[in-house]
Amino acid sequence: MGVTGAVDAVGVILDGLRRLEYRGYDSAGIVLVEGTGSSGGGGPARLWRARQAGGTKSVARLAEEVSGAPADATAGLGHVRWATHGRPTAANAHPHLDCTGRLAIVHNGIIENHLELSAELRQAGHAFSSETDTEVVAHLLEEALASVPPGSGSGPGPSALAVAVRAALSRVEGAFALAVVHDGEPDLLVGARRVSPLIVGITEDGGLLASDIPALLGRTRHLYALEDDQVVEVRPGSLQVTDLGGRPVEPRPLRVDWDLEAAEKGGYDDFMAKEIHEQPLAVRETLLGRHLPDGSLMLDEMRLSGAELRDVDKVFIVGCGSSYHAAMVAKYAIEHWARLPVEIDIASEFRYRDPVLDRRTLVIGISQSGETVDTLQALRSAHRCGSKGLVVTNVVDSSMARESDAVLYTRAGPEIGVASTKTHLAQIVALEVLALYLGQLRGTLSPDAIAELLDAMRALPDQLEEVLRRGPDVARVAEGVAGARDFFYLGRHVGYPVALEGALKLKELSYLRAEGYPAGELKHGPIALIEPGTVVVGVATRTRLWEKLMSNLAEVKARGATVVLVVNDGDEETAAQADAVCPVPRTRPLFSPVLDVVPLQFLAYHLARSRGLDVDRPRNLAKVVTVE
Numbered sequence: 020m021g022v023t024g025a026v027d028a029v030g031v032i033l034d035g036l037r038r039l040e041y042r043g044y045d046s047a048g049i050v051l052v053e054g055t056g057s058s059g060g061g062g063p064a065r066l067w068r069a070r071q072a073g074g075t076k077s078v079a080r081l082a083e084e085v086s087g088a089p090a091d092a093t094a095g096l097g098h099v100r101w102a103t104h105g106r107p108t109a110a111n112a113h114p115h116l117d118c119t120g121r122l123a124i125v126h127n128g129i130i131e132n133h134l135e136l137s138a139e140l141r142q143a144g145h146a147f148s149s150e151t152d153t154e155v156v157a158h159l160l161e162e163a164l165a166s167v168p169p170g171s172g173s174g175p176g177p178s179a180l181a182v183a184v185r186a187a188l189s190r191v192e193g194a195f196a197l198a199v200v201h202d203g204e205p206d207l208l209v210g211a212r213r214v215s216p217l218i219v220g221i222t223e224d225g226g227l228l229a230s231d232i233p234a235l236l237g238r239t240r241h242l243y244a245l246e247d248d249q250v251v252e253v254r255p256g257s258l259q260v261t262d263l264g265g266r267p268v269e270p271r272p273l274r275v276d277w278d279l280e281a282a283e284k285g286g287y288d289d290f291m292a293k294e295i296h297e298q299p300l301a302v303r304e305t306l307l308g309r310h311l312p313d314g315s316l317m318l319d320e321m322r323l324s325g326a327e328l329r330d331v332d333k334v335f336i337v338g339c340g341s342s343y344h345a346a347m348v349a350k351y352a353i354e355h356w357a358r359l360p361v362e363i364d365i366a367s368e369f370r371y372r373d374p375v376l377d378r379r380t381l382v383i384g385i386s387q388s389g390e391t392v393d394t395l396q397a398l399r400s401a402h403r404c405g406s407k408g409l410v411v412t413n414v415v416d417s418s419m420a421r422e423s424d425a426v427l428y429t430r431a432g433p434e435i436g437v438a439s440t441k442t443h444l445a446q447i448v449a450l451e452v453l454a455l456y457l458g459q460l461r462g463t464l465s466p467d468a469i470a471e472l473l474d475a476m477r478a479l480p481d482q483l484e485e486v487l488r489r490g491p492d493v494a495r496v497a498e499g500v501a502g503a504r505d506f507f508y509l510g511r512h513v514g515y516p517v518a519l520e521g522a523l524k525l526k527e528l529s530y531l532r533a534e535g536y537p538a539g540e541l542k543h544g545p546i547a548l549i550e551p552g553t554v555v556v557g558v559a560t561r562t563r564l565w566e567k568l569m570s571n572l573a574e575v576k577a578r579g580a581t582v583v584l585v586v587n588d589g590d591e592e593t594a595a596q597a598d599a600v601c602p603v604p605r606t607r608p609l610f611s612p613v614l615d616v617v618p619l620q621f622l623a624y625h626l627a628r629s630r631g632l633d634v635d636r637p638r639n640l641a642k643v644v645t646v647e
């Protein structure tokens with residue numbers, strides 16, 4: 020967040036950071052522009068910075084450290100960081116400075132082309148002091164400022180800093196919400212956004228920037244939401260918004276009647292609803308920067324060489340709960356695209372069954388938290404057998420990330436609801452990128468095929484937005500089956516893990532009996548349980564075994580079950596077999612779990628709420644399971 024013109028800049032920033040703590044973070048930092056206050060005496064302004072990497076104690080530690088901050092500061096920036104690029108250390112915490120130390124930046128999002136930009140900037144003599152993608156923007160701004168004509172920003176007319184921000188952003192690809200200060204224009208905050216949200220608040224004699232509404236609540240009623248590719252100049256009591264070309268645009272006022280609790284949940288009733296609606300962003304961010312201009316794919320901390328990965332002759336994937344379901348989808352993708360044999364295991368069973376592992380085996384651990392003890396121990400036992408370890412996790416520097424040979428991060432942001440939603444979708448997407456990467460290395464996929472598949476993946480966030488708009492329709496489907504006690508979830512091929520995930524969501528949230536099955540298995544026993552009143556939820560989008568699934572569904576319908584189907588848009592033939600349908604857009608079969616699972620999240624969510632249950636904190640469950 021950023022503040023200018025406030026009487027107590029330090030107090031306002033720290034208070035704002037505390038109100039953003041609910042999202043979870045690993046480090047925090049603040050920068051103050053010295054000499055801008057009433058006692059500044061007109062001398063040259065300077066920047067004062069403090070940063071702490073103390074996990075959830077970071078803001079409290081920062082509060083202790085700022086007791087030594089300049090008392091006359093009336094402008095500054097603060098940030099709580101959830102690591103994506105670079106470990107959660109003080110050196111990686113924001114704000115980041117340029118080489119001169121006169122400019123500071125805070126940033127949310129991902130700079131997709133940061134490797135290319137940092138190579139260019141290092142070549143030009145810039146010294147980097149962090150592992151973050153954000154720091155490239157500080158140095159780009161330094162370059163851009165040096166090219167701004169002298170005199171800009173020293174009086175009325177365009178601000179030199181805003182001119183530099185617009186110029187620098189024309190080089191940047193990816194997602195950002197950023198705020199910048201420079202000691203040459205000490206009362207000015209410049210903000211800009213693309214994809215990641217940024218809010219502006221104006222008071223009579225001050226101005227505020229924040230990534231989320233809670234930080235600004237109660238400070239002013241004059242709030243504005245910045246749109247994509249807009250730049251805002253905030254001075255005490257005023258704001259000016261332009262597009263990236265410098266043309267003035269009218270700021271969009273934001274009306275907020277929420278209290279702090281509602282604001283933390285983004286206006287939704289609970290974190291789960293908020294996180295379901297954050298899924299397009301989670302998928303978009305997980306895909307950012309993976310495809311380099313030369314056509315190669317980029318993972319995160321790939322400490323395994325191409326030669327080592329080409330040497331792999333077998334893959335095991337381990338995980339628990341929703342992460343295990345993501346592993347199931349990954350098996351289909353890796354076998355199909357990379358032509359490598361894949362075994363999947365529930366992590367708590369893996370190390371007790373004496374699996375055949377050697378140095379040519381790649382063991383992939385999937386864990387949202389990176390701390391689940393079953394998965395951690397499974398990876399450790401594989402490591403002891405000499406296997407290579409790769410982790411897919413949402414938490415940078417988690418135990419699994421630290422101990423593995425390679426890490427692929429999902430960038431879903433912190434997930435607070437106990438039920439996995441956005442992290443599960445991000446896991447599927449990350450694992451499918453990994454499958455493409457292995458296909459590329461092994462030469463089983465052509466560059467054209469990879470580019471085509473990535474195009475289809477990049478369409479997923481917009482398709483997810485469409486599925487989210489249909490949430491109220493699923494609420495009506497839920498009303499129709501609200502009295503039922505027994506649910507079966509059926510799917511085939513990649514629809515099977517979706518069925519398991521749907522059943523898991525229903526069990527954990529609504530405490531209703533729900534079983535997930537591969538539909539072809541039903542006739543080998545479970546069909547005996549089907550009777551009038553049983554609800555059968557089928558994942559009936561057009562994947563490979565659709566026809567066979569339809570025959571299996573006819574069998575349950577003939578026995579009186581109420582049939583609810585996830586179907587593709589416009590598929591009347593499938594819809595005609597159902598008592599109720601949840602349509603989703605079409606995508607390639609291997610990507611369909613990303614869309615198909617969302618109506619099932621909604622179904623579980625609405626059934627739980629209709630039973631008066633707390634969807635964020637279901638009974639008997641913990642978000643991170645650190646016991647065996």
Ligand code: AGP
Nearest residue numbers: 340341342386387388391438439
């Ligand atoms: C799913 O909604 C649950 N939260 C649970 O099954 C979870 O996926 C499992 O405990 C694994 O957690 P992890 O991904 O953090 O390892």
